[in-house]
Amino acid sequence: MKKGNMLIAQSGGPSMVINQSLVGAVLAARRSGSGVGKIYGALHGIRGILDGAFIDLRKETTATLEAVAATPSSALGSVRHKPSAEDCLAVFRRLRQRDIRYFFYIGGNDSAETVHILHEEAVKNECDIRCFHIPKTIDNDLCGNDHTPGYGSAARFVACAVKGDDLDNRALGGVKIDVIMGRNAGFLTAAAALARTEEDDGPHLIYLPERPFSVTRFVRDIKAAMRDYGRCVVAVSEGITDRRGTPLVAAFTREKDSHGNVQLSGTGALGDLLANVVKTRTGITRVRADTFGYLQRSFPGVVSPTDALEARKVGEEAVLAAVGKNMASGSIAIRRKPGKRYGVRFEVVPLHCVAKVTRRMPDAFISPEGNYVTQAFLEYARPLVGALPPCARFSQLRRCGGGPTPGKRKKA
Numbered sequence: 001m002k003k004g005n006m007l008i009a010q011s012g013g014p015s016m017v018i019n020q021s022l023v024g025a026v027l028a029a030r031r032s033g034s035g036v037g038k039i040y041g042a043l044h045g046i047r048g049i050l051d052g053a054f055i056d057l058r059k060e061t062t063a064t065l066e067a068v069a070a071t072p073s074s075a076l077g078s079v080r081h082k083p084s085a086e087d088c089l090a091v092f093r094r095l096r097q098r099d100i101r102y103f104f105y106i107g108g109n110d111s112a113e114t115v116h117i118l119h120e121e122a123v124k125n126e127c128d129i130r131c132f133h134i135p136k137t138i139d140n141d142l143c144g145n146d147h148t149p150g151y152g153s154a155a156r157f158v159a160c161a162v163k164g165d166d167l168d169n170r171a172l173g174g175v176k177i178d179v180i181m182g183r184n185a186g187f188l189t190a191a192a193a194l195a196r197t198e199e200d201d202g203p204h205l206i207y208l209p210e211r212p213f214s215v216t217r218f219v220r221d222i223k224a225a226m227r228d229y230g231r232c233v234v235a236v237s238e239g240i241t242d243r244r245g246t247p248l249v250a251a252f253t254r255e256k257d258s259h260g261n262v263q264l265s266g267t268g269a270l271g272d273l274l275a276n277v278v279k280t281r282t283g284i285t286r287v288r289a290d291t292f293g294y295l296q297r298s299f300p301g302v303v304s305p306t307d308a309l310e311a312r313k314v315g316e317e318a319v320l321a322a323v324g325k326n327m328a329s330g331s332i333a334i335r336r337k338p339g340k341r342y343g344v345r346f347e348v349v350p351l352h353c354v355a356k357v358t359r360r361m362p363d364a365f366i367s368p369e370g371n372y373v374t375q376a377f378l379e380y381a382r383p384l385v386g387a388l389p390p391c392a393r394f395s396q397l398r399r400c401g402g403g404p405t406p407g408k409r410k411k412a
Helices: 018-030 044-052 063-069 086-097 110-125 151-172 187-195 215-229 248-252 269-282 305-323 375-385
Strands: 005-008 036-042 053-054 100-107 130-135 174-180 204-208 231-237 287-290 329-336 343-347
Touching: 005 018, 005 044, 018 063, 018 305, 036 044, 036 130, 044 215, 044 269, 044 375, 086 100, 086 110, 086 329, 100 110, 100 305, 110 329, 130 305, 151 174, 151 187, 151 231, 151 305, 151 375, 174 269, 187 204, 187 231, 187 287, 187 305, 187 375, 204 215, 215 231, 215 269, 231 269, 248 269, 269 287, 305 329
Parallel strands: 005 036, 005 100, 100 130, 130 329, 174 231, 174 287, 204 231
Antiparallel strands: 036 053, 329 343
């Protein structure tokens, strides 16, 4: 390919480290020598390209870029928009106007689908452009990846928040239900288990979308936890479904995005539903529920160092693949190296491997009872999240809040 300009954009839900990927790609392009000319950023993803809303990222100082990299959320703005064939032609016209030959899109599986659509249309219309997907999703559900940028930091937020919630619940007792993001995959909800360092710590129960949710079993589990611990902290995924596969929250919303996904976040309906079930079927008077919602995505101060480093690296690797390796398209995947010591490698995988499709929690990560996670998951997640803030209690108290010492309960 001849020397050309570059365009980069962000899509889907923001994350705490998506700007690391953006800046990693920009700085790699600056170092690429004669491969890349101007470096454009499109505002609000595909919508910004269609509207011609661009900024020149070569004009930004390195100091500004690094400051943006350390800032959560999508610095260029984001969007959820599935391009039509007509949109693709309009995009190509915009790219030709600015002599753009390299296109990078940062996002999850829906964003990968967008890149895949653009690449196929570019081939069909003989457009001289290379299309690359840079991975990002706090849901951690991209196929072909051990984990994805954004997950480690969001998981750290969840673990810290649930640890704090457990301390609160120790003081006042009762049942606390935390609803956590996760449409089809329970990785983020499962991270709540990292908050548990002592046998009687919460969360005591975890429910994931990979297992059908039974209200009867849920009530029975709550009663057992109350018997064993005198209180109960629950982490539940917003995407839990009944035995027919219908999300419980779907009864409260009909809103869908452009990719056809039911809108699960932005409502406390699921938490209210579960809290009401516990109150009416157990007689427990103090039952509370919180929906973490969008707080999990752009919360400053809890970024995982590993997550930030790898997010930067996938941006760099995408530019190296497009310019240095002269590849036409692809998605950057993170693969874990074998062995006890944590390490990863980065590979280019075909776009169709990650576009639209999602992966789910492996069975080995979920307890046989379906209401907690296994040691295998904890070992998988700890290197991605990092050490959590320590919390202590008086040595004379095994459980704060008074009352008898709870009986030993079998670990999940």
